[in-house]
Amino acid sequence: MKNLAVSRRYAKALLLIGKEDGQAELYRAQLGEFSKLISQNKQLEQAFTNPLYDTEGRKRVLLAVIELLDLSKIVKAFLLLLFDKGRIGLLDSINDFYQKLADEFKGVALASLVSATELSSEAIEKIRESLSKVTGKEVKLEVKQDPELIGGVVTRIGDLVLDGSVRTQLLNMRESLKRGESV
Incomplete structure (x- = not known):
């Protein structure tokens, strides 16, 4: 430390x-x-x-x-x-x-993008542009694959996590069903 x-x-x-x-x-x-x-x-x-x-x-x-x-x-x-x-x-x-x-210092934000499958360069660029609009900064995107996600993507930029993975959606649905909420 x-x-x-x-x-x-x-x-x-x-x-x-x-x-x-x-x-x-x-x-x-x-x-x-x-x-x-x-x-x-x-x-x-x-x-x-x-x-x-x-x-x-x-x-x-x-x-x-x-x-x-x-x-x-x-x-x-x-x-x-x-x-x-x-x-x-x-x-x-x-x-x-x-x-x-x-x-x-340059106003560049580092973000990571984790997807279940390989994304096309066009899709990656669209995500990068969207993150740039949200943050107001140029975004450097580090792309990784994680088959455990099942589908969708997880994006991290600083402390912000945008989780659009199928795995998380299924876990959330399971928790809702356990609590007796309608899905």
Whole structure:
């Protein structure tokens, strides 16, 4: 829990700098690229985080990777700060928070759509447009399948859950019948 709070704090700090200098999207891309590289290469992650390797050697590896990726001065300084404070192991979590905060800053809402079967791209786009109208924000839609739904869709956007699944409708009908209500 503490690490999540720390990760969020670092992500907010970088976003504040990005807001001030107008480079929030550049920092998003560079931080995402660096985080992806590290998460895909466990040996590289170990080179940064394993205390069995000497600190100077780990820092040289970090600087070499930063130079190869040609990262901005701010992102370079940010990554070196994470390393110096012993927080480079939280990079994946920091990146996740940064991506979410940057979306909020841009007025983009993240939503999930779970359906029983695969939906056509037209149906997904219509749902995304409807959610955009309801929220007044651009919506990024993450689509998943769950055959247990039987049919219909469940949409989550922030704290709002729109459950139009057949499974939930059947459960509600069952509860109504148990209470003796007419359906």
